[in-house]
Amino acid sequence: xxxxxxxxxxxxxxxxxxxxxxxxxxxxxxxxxxxxxxxxxxxxxxxxxxxxxxxxxxxxxxxxxxxxxxxxxxxxxxxxxxxxxxxxxxxxxxxxxxxxxxxxxxxxxxxxxxxxx
Amino acid sequence: xxxxxxxxxxxxxxxxxxxxxxxxxxxxxxxxxxxxxxxxxxxxxxxxxxxxxxxxxxxxxxxxxxxxxxxxxxxxxxxxxxxxxxxxxxxxxxxxxxxxxxxxxxxxxx
Numbered sequence: 001x002x003x004x005x006x007x008x009x010x011x012x013x014x015x016x017x018x019x020x021x022x023x024x025x026x027x028x029x030x031x032x033x034x035x036x037x038x039x040x041x042x043x044x045x046x047x048x049x050x051x052x053x054x055x056x057x058x059x060x061x062x063x064x065x066x067x068x069x070x071x072x073x074x075x076x077x078x079x080x081x082x083x084x085x086x087x088x089x090x091x092x093x094x095x096x097x098x099x100x101x102x103x104x105x106x107x108x109x110x111x112x113x114x115x116x117x
Numbered sequence: 118x119x120x121x122x123x124x125x126x127x128x129x130x131x132x133x134x135x136x137x138x139x140x141x142x143x144x145x146x147x148x149x150x151x152x153x154x155x156x157x158x159x160x161x162x163x164x165x166x167x168x169x170x171x172x173x174x175x176x177x178x179x180x181x182x183x184x185x186x187x188x189x190x191x192x193x194x195x196x197x198x199x200x201x202x203x204x205x206x207x208x209x210x211x212x213x214x215x216x217x218x219x220x221x222x223x224x225x226x227x
Binding site: 004033035041042043044045048055056059091093104105106107108109110111 | 121148150152157158159160161162165205207209213214215216217218219220
């Protein structure tokens with residue numbers, strides 16, 4: 001079974017440019033999460049999709065970030081315009097639907113390292 | 118958002134020694150997960166603990182969830198050089214998102 005994949009693995013852009021990150025979750029996983037790790041800090045939650053719907057976007061830093069999951073399959077995270085502080089590693093994770101009394105095991109992709117110059 | 122304090126942040130020991138990594142919070146989590154991350158890769162799930170007081174073993178690794186489900190520990194017995202890596206704890210908040218600790222960078226010297 002293929003794991004979570006992310007594209008690109010690295011991206012170097014200049015301040016003010018636009019970048020779009022893509023995540024392909026494990027097939028059949030309805031839950032899709034975006035996380036980010038900036039230099040020296042812990043991994044932090046950005047948002048959560050259930051199928052194509054945004055369940056929780058409380059971690060999105062500001063309106064320069066836009067996440068979509070059309071058709072409930074892959075997801076994109078667009079940063080426009082990028083700022084220096086957006087540099088970091090962006091992780092995507094997915095998990096299957098889980099029932100009451102169960103717990104949420106998330107499977108992570110390798111991440112996209114974004115550098116804004 | 119709940120916070121997780123993970124300690125120590127860095128640990129360097131000799132092969133064959135034992136070690137313990139701690140993950141503490143003032144808040145209760147519905148579950149707590151331990152991950153290991155290698156350079157250039159995403160976190161890989163090692164174990165999930167759910168019940169207060171639960172103990173799980175994975176070969177030489179022992180994971181414990183505190184009785185109040187606020188803290189957890191990872192104990193490695195007779196560490197090997199292959200155990201070198203970044204270990205992360207993450208608490209499940211509201212059955213949705215994960216709250217991560219800062220991680221423990223473990224180095225096992227031959």
